[in-house]
Amino acid sequence: MSDWTGGYVEGIDYTYGYYQELNPLRVTLAFVNAGLEVPAMGTACELGFGQGVSANVHAAATTVAWHGTDFNPAHAAFAQELAGAAGSGARFVDQAFADYCTRTDLPDFDFIGLHGIWSWVSDANRAIIVDFVRRKLKVGGVLYISYNTQPGWAPSVPLRGLLTQYADVMAAPAAGIGNRIGAALDFADKLLETSPAFFNANPGVANRLKQLRTQNRNYLAHEYFNRDWQPMSFANMAELLAEAKLTYACSAHYLDHIESINMLQPQRALLDELPDPVFRQSVRDFMVNQQFRRDYWVKGPRRQNPLQRSEAIRRQRVVLTAPPAGISLKVRGAAIEGGLNESVYAPLLAMLGDYKPHMLGQLETALAGRKISLLQILEVVMVLGGRGELALAQAPEVVQAATAATQRLNLKLCERARASDDTAALASPVTGGGLPLGRIAQLFLLAHSLGKRGAAAWTDFVWAILNSQGHRLIKDGVTLQTAEDNVSELLRHAQDFERTHLPLYLALGVAADTSSPR
Secondary structure, three states: OOOOOOOOOOOOOOOOOOOHHHOHHHHHHHHHHHOEOOOOOOEEEEEOOOOOHHHHHHHHHOOOEEEEEOOOHHHHHHHHHHHHHHOOOOEEEOOOHHHHOOOOOOOOEEEEEEEOHHHHOOHHHHHHHHHHHHHHEEEEEEEEEEEEOOOOOHHHHHHHHHHHHHHHHOOOHHHOHHHHHHHHHHHHHHHHHOOOHHHHHOHHHHHHHHHHHHOOHHHHHHHHOOOOOOOOOHHHHHHHHHOOOOEEEEEOOHHHHOHHHHOOHHHHHHHHOOOOHHHHHHHHHHHHOOOEEEEEEEOOOOEOOHHHHHHHHHHOEEEEOOOHHHOOOEEEOOOOEEEOOHHHHHHHHHHHOOOOOEEHHHHHHHOHHHOOOHHHHHHHHHHHHHOOOEEEOOOHHHHHHHHHHHHHHHHHHHHHOOOOOOOOEEEEOOOOEEEEOOHHHHHHHHHHHOOOOOHHHHHHHHHHHHHHOOOOOEEOOEEOOOHHHHHHHHHHHHHHHHHHHHHHHHHOOOOOOOOOOO
16 A cells, blocks of 8 residues: 555644745845845745645735645645635645646746745655756746754754654554654653753753643644654755755845844854855854744846845835734844834834835835935834734735635635634735734624624624634633623723724725625
């Protein structure tokens, strides 16, 4: 009998997470900041899309034609269900990489994305992926790839080996992967109690073990317990991707672009002495103890001159994606946590607080009297964008074209929230990406879409759903038991939602403004 899983965990579904870096539209800000020409995005592919939430959000909220595969048929079925509900035309299948990547009917792609998958597949599958990228990524196209990396993972590699070995040889095979993971963690705790020298020499490993206890078992199964698992150094990644004619472009994580919060001045000075870009990234990984990389690679990078870069920055249209009152003026990087310059951030947030798209050049002109420079504005955009509080805005004609599919997808996800809290993002046609919304917020939006108006009506609607399923709210770590307490807490959330969040979601097209209340 053939092993259709290829050594990958099956029998337990992956989580329903949304990952903004898989949005090809996010390439623009990163490339503009790095002084690179931005390619057009018309076709995209995700390899190993999990439940397909990210791919479906991006397919519905943009005019990009999306394709993708995930070996798990249950994952592919859910992804297809969402694509069908949205009517986005996205094409998702359940083929193994060996089958999908050799198809002759696929288009060439402007963007190919892999989130985490690289760390969990075999060397043979990595070779297949590199060959696929070599053949199917267009000249000028972008590969997004995220992966566990060295040196940050180095101390914990033996722990992962011990956990998987216990699950394989000591735990009952029929217990199921979730129970086997629990048994492996229990054993690791017992081992820790004996004060082994390895843990004493590597105290961070004990902290990682504690973190594992708090994480979703579905996530742990796919993150740690595959047959193939390899944190890879940046240098090794660069060597492999060179076979596909790819060059490292920049980090896909916007906050990585702000070196002042990620490295101390002597570290930055040392990096400035290193001309080789691959070695520079390798050294930087040691400086920040990098555990997980999120990178853009490009097939044929083209550098902008200073004038081209400045003009490209000024053309970018951005929109706030979080209420300004809740935006912190502190930022945490790999090296420091510090305060943001209120004299720069406050006037920018005031202008962006109308939830309308603004060109950076227009912001520069409006703020010239405050002596706020274009590069300062760009840094604000990178910080807020890196924290998910701001995004690029699509052209009005694209927003119009994507609105219907976006609203159909969001309705499908909000209806799913009646019985589940596993999806926590909805799509915006304005940004072409997803916004985080939990179950309660999705149910408020569902009530709104059904024409119910006001916090009291939404509270009644949501409480009827929760109460029928025996669900209760938690406040300050305590489960509320009485109906009165639950309704009171729900009403408080609903009032805040109506006052603070609904105007944002209406402006971003996440919610439709239905006309007649009922």
